[in-house]
Amino acid sequence: MEFLPIIEAGFNALKDYLLSHTLFCLVPAFFIAGAMSTLIPKGKLLQHLGKDSPKYKSYPIAIGSGLLLATCSCTVIPLFAGIRKGGAGLGPAMAFLYTAPATNIVAILYTGSLIGWDVAFSRIGFSIIFATVVGLVIAKILPDKQISTPVDLGKDSSKSNTKGLLLLFGTLITILFVGTRIDEAWLKYSVEIILIGMIGLIVKRYFQKSEFVDWMKETFGFVKTIGPYLIIGVFFSGILIYLLPSEIIGEYVGNNSILALFIPVAFGVVAYFPTLVEVPMANAFLQMGMARGPLMAYLLSDPVISLPSILSVRKLIGNKRILVYAGMIVVLSVVAGYVFGVLSTS
């Protein structure tokens, strides 16, 4: 086999990707991720997830928090433990644990601009349903034993800055939308420049200088940690397209059968991609002829039940629950993929 064309295919994918997605999609996404992890007061979330909060309140808040927080395990694991032991209990904690890697806003925005907004919004919708079902079922059949020493969640004294945060995130998301949706160059660039100016004003009016510095540092940190994986992921997705004949993809996952839906889920368990890399991978599969049902099943399951994620979650919830957890995600992903496949091709 010729070796050179393979490498070339990888580089071509990378070039194509960097040219068309870096500036208007990836750069804003990194800034949004940085802002989410530094500017949103995370401790505050716990106060809405206390022991006495009713289910109809605790589940949506836990899921919403999972959606808003970026993907670092430093954030997810202690908050999970806090919700479980000091607050609303195992169910909402599980719902939070599922949403945090599966559907953080950055992954959704990235899916939307690379693959399509119907896929992105369905990904959110299904994830919310999954999180609720997983939380309720696990809390019902494998509840926590009485916790001997309940933890006091305490008071978070940090002041909230809701208005500033809403304005900031609204503008950042608009930047991303404008960059990926408007095709006319002059219009796009002039609107973007105005929006970036607005960010400057919002930061000046509503935020401290130290907050801004932390935000920039965190953004750069994300670029440094996730960037290389994205580049490698895209490179290999190009090679994959080159090597795998698209007939194979078409034959096995080109339709909406149970087998076609199950294969990408199984692939997601074995193949470990760092967070966000599942998106260019899914896009590559789509181009090679994967049907939309299996695509959705893949996106819903891969970030959650790859072996390394499963192992780290196992440490938190034990052997029995992890089996139920993983089993449910496999089944739910296949079902959701089927529904999405039927709806989006009819």
Added chain:
Amino acid sequence: MKIEILGSGCSKCKELEKRAKDAASKLGLKVDIEHIYDMDKIIERNVFVTPALSIDGKIVISGKVPSVDELLSLIKK
């Protein structure tokens, strides 16, 4: 003086531990640095956002990795 790093062992927690050691050696102080990995113990200290740093039993930083300079001024206090 006793400094504790609280964190499950992710990259940020390791970075914080490294910077705390740097800061301590810059000041030439004799400082005990301990890294607490056990999540139950971390939660017991009311820390829900890691990495966190405590000086003489009091949590002074939670959820971010400060620069060595910031650490220096915190330790001096």
